[in-house]
Amino acid sequence: MPEPVTSVTFPPAFLWGAATSAYQIEGAVREDGRTPSIWDTFSHTPGRTAGGETGDIAVDHYHRYRDDVALMAELGLTAYRFSVSWSRVQPTGRGPAVQRGLDFYRRLVDELLAHGIKPALTLYHWDLPQELEDAGGWPQRDTAFRFAEYARLVGEALGDRVEQWITLNEPWCSAFLGYGSGVHAPGRTDPVASLRAAHHLNLAHGLAASALRSVMPARNEIAISLNSSVVRPLSEDPADLAAALRIDDLANGIFHGPMLHGAYPASLLEATSSVTDWSYVHDGDTRTINVPLDALGLNYYTPALVSAAARQTPPGPRADGHGASEHSPWPGADDVRFHQTPGERTEMGWTIDPTGLYDLITRYTREAPGLPLYVTENGAAYDDKPDPDGRVHDPERIAYLHGHLSEVRRAIADGADVRGYYLWSLMDNFEWAYGYGKRFGAVYVDYATLRRTPKSSARWYGEAARTGVLPGVEPRV
Numbered sequence: 154m155p156e157p158v159t160s161v162t163f164p165p166a167f168l169w170g171a172a173t174s175a176y177q178i179e180g181a182v183r184e185d186g187r188t189p190s191i192w193d194t195f196s197h198t199p200g201r202t203a204g205g206e207t208g209d210i211a212v213d214h215y216h217r218y219r220d221d222v223a224l225m226a227e228l229g230l231t232a233y234r235f236s237v238s239w240s241r242v243q244p245t246g247r248g249p250a251v252q253r254g255l256d257f258y259r260r261l262v263d264e265l266l267a268h269g270i271k272p273a274l275t276l277y278h279w280d281l282p283q284e285l286e287d288a289g290g291w292p293q294r295d296t297a298f299r300f301a302e303y304a305r306l307v308g309e310a311l312g313d314r315v316e317q318w319i320t321l322n323e324p325w326c327s328a329f330l331g332y333g334s335g336v337h338a339p340g341r342t343d344p345v346a347s348l349r350a351a352h353h354l355n356l357a358h359g360l361a362a363s364a365l366r367s368v369m370p371a372r373n374e375i376a377i378s379l380n381s382s383v384v385r386p387l388s389e390d391p392a393d394l395a396a397a398l399r400i401d402d403l404a405n406g407i408f409h410g411p412m413l414h415g416a417y418p419a420s421l422l423e424a425t426s427s428v429t430d431w432s433y434v435h436d437g438d439t440r441t442i443n444v445p446l447d448a449l450g451l452n453y454y455t456p457a458l459v460s461a462a463a464r465q466t467p468p469g470p471r472a473d474g475h476g477a478s479e480h481s482p483w484p485g486a487d488d489v490r491f492h493q494t495p496g497e498r499t500e501m502g503w504t505i506d507p508t509g510l511y512d513l514i515t516r517y518t519r520e521a522p523g524l525p526l527y528v529t530e531n532g533a534a535y536d537d538k539p540d541p542d543g544r545v546h547d548p549e550r551i552a553y554l555h556g557h558l559s560e561v562r563r564a565i566a567d568g569a570d571v572r573g574y575y576l577w578s579l580m581d582n583f584e585w586a587y588g589y590g591k592r593f594g595a596v597y598v599d600y601a602t603l604r605r606t607p608k609s610s611a612r613w614y615g616e617a618a619r620t621g622v623l624p625g626v627e628p629r630v
């Protein structure tokens with residue numbers, strides 16, 4: 154039996170953050186020159202999101218950012234991760250920057266800095282300008298060059314005041330949910346397009362990191378946030394181990410192979426050879442992608458559990474938490490079966506397994522020795538409701554955060570260089586294909602009035618941020 158944890162103390166410089174993304178919170182989709190992104194188009198297409206919900210208003214952060222920053226400060230947060238909407242800055246995905254678009258982010262950043270909150274800026278959280286999708290989107294090589302140009306514009310405008318930069322958020326989702334299973338925008342279902350998209354996202358990252366480097370002060374940190382899956386085999390049977398390796402390559406190796414090691418894993422190229430010839434990988438691309446990074450962001454929610462299965466397994470909804478689709482987001486892996494990891498689950502149906510976060514952190518500590526790590530997303534959806542007195546009590550989320558932060562601390566004790574943690578999410582927001590039905594926030598949003606109410610988890614987390622020690626967890630009833 155492990156010793157009960159009595160007090161969990163973090164290093165003094167540890168960042169206690171919360172994360173959001175532009176389309177999920179901003180609203181104001183037609184203001185100040187912004188044009189539609191693929192998520193506007195997708196969410197306005199009947200049948201794509203739960204209840205046809207869209208980010209048109211979202212939680213109106215575009216108009217309420219001052220109050221939102223004040224709330225973060227009141228809670229005690231020391232860092233905030235947000236994303237920039239590409240189509241606010243470059244409405245057609247090309248050409249000069251729209252000043253009004255950049256100004257919004259400059260005001261947001263200045264407000265954060267004035268409150269002593271460290272901004273972490275994500276350049277791309279899934280909202281490609283629709284015009285670039287119309288020109289072929291991520292499967293098209295040119296999109297990577299467009300992204301680097303956009304990165305340079307934002308780097309020039311905000312590089313003097315934002316130190317933490319994240320090129321892409323979870324390119325796996327952009328490539329394989331966007332172009333493979335089609336449950337995310339732009340909703341295409343073509344395995345070759347999804348692999349092309351993955352490569353061009355990698356290339357976009359490499360080109361953008363170099364562009365940022367050339368226009369920003371050297372002190373700034375450039376990173377990427379990967380939803381680096383923890384993939385576990387159902388058994389030690391060699392067929393199950395092989396299945397787990399296949400999924401690990403498609404979830405992780407396809408990104409960190411070229412980024413950290415300068416090459417796609419040979420096992421990935423071989424396992425996908427019946428789907429694609431990888432001819433869109435040009436000479437020199439992997440060198441471009443292998444640009445040195447200052448840090449790595451890890452997003453973690455739940456592990457995957459996989460086994461081998463007969464090739465004739467009919468396609469259908471899969472127990473892998475990626476949304477129901479007739480189309481697999483795993484090209485060339487139709488013979489792999491996904492299983493539900495045993496244990497308690499959140500409202501997303503995602504099993505709660507804090508040890509997965511420890512495994513992930515220690516894995517990247519081994520794979521990228523010396524590279525500082527951040528947990529750039531971790532959190533849980535619950536069916537939160539205000540009490541009659543208006544308070545929102547969410548002991549499940551507190552237990553989730555306590556469990557995962559304890560594993561972060563254990564990884565640090567074992568030598569991992571984890572510099573900070575960003576709770577997903579600051580406040581309830583537009584949960585993509587699930588609409589507003591899934592609440593990930595530490596702050597409750599009443600969608601009728603857009604009023605914000607910190608849940609008990611926000612107070613709990615704020616105390617951790619202010620003291621550097623995890624407060625206790627109420628006994629479960």
Ligand code: PNW
Pocket residue numbers: 174177322323326380452474475476530577584585593
């Ligand atoms: C991440 N999956 O999304 C995103 O970065 C956030 O925008 C999102 O709100 C949050 O996690 C919660 O879902 C994911 O299917 C969506 O594996 C889907 C998956 C992973 C992450």
